[in-house]
Amino acid sequence: MAKDSIKIISNNKKAYHDYFILESFEAGLSLTGTEVKSIRAGRCNLKDSYIKIENSEAIILNMHISPYEQGNIFNHDPLRPRTLLLHKYEINKLLGSISTDGTTIVPLKVYLKGSLIKIEIALVKGKKLYDKRADIAKKDQRREAEKEFKIKLRA
Numbered sequence: 001m002a003k004d005s006i007k008i009i010s011n012n013k014k015a016y017h018d019y020f021i022l023e024s025f026e027a028g029l030s031l032t033g034t035e036v037k038s039i040r041a042g043r044c045n046l047k048d049s050y051i052k053i054e055n056s057e058a059i060i061l062n063m064h065i066s067p068y069e070q071g072n073i074f075n076h077d078p079l080r081p082r083t084l085l086l087h088k089y090e091i092n093k094l095l096g097s098i099s100t101d102g103t104t105i106v107p108l109k110v111y112l113k114g115s116l117i118k119i120e121i122a123l124v125k126g127k128k129l130y131d132k133r134a135d136i137a138k139k140d141q142r143r144e145a146e147k148e149f150k151i152k153l154r155a
Helices: 013-018 033-040 088-100 129-154
Strands: 006-011 019-029 050-054 057-061 082-085 103-113 116-126
Touching: 013 019, 013 103, 013 116, 013 129, 019 088, 019 103, 033 116, 050 088, 057 088, 057 116, 088 103, 088 116
Parallel strands: none
Antiparallel strands: 006 103, 019 082, 019 116, 050 057, 050 103, 057 082, 103 116
């Protein structure tokens, strides 16, 4: 596998629907051996997970990594809190942003970058109901336009 190749393991589609993405960061994950094997097998879920900063450490909560099938009694807890590997200035920037305005930090995707497991996290602001409706309307409009375009090409 090339050093720059990226393989997406899990994507948080709900985050794109529920939030405006303001800024994104790439972070490493502190994992155990069975967690790494399980993620490489694609058994990871980001739904309802979020990031909290405690004692100048970024911690991801509610990230579900299924237990490794060939694991033994030392298998991991699927929902345990995991530490994110970020630089100090990135943690300070995130901490300053979430303390001032109504923003939060959510994970967007987990992926393999070369042989390393990385997570993309984002500083986000919640969407209102009318924002979600506008996005759905845009998506429907674009889908209709693509459908018309395909019909015109066939004729």
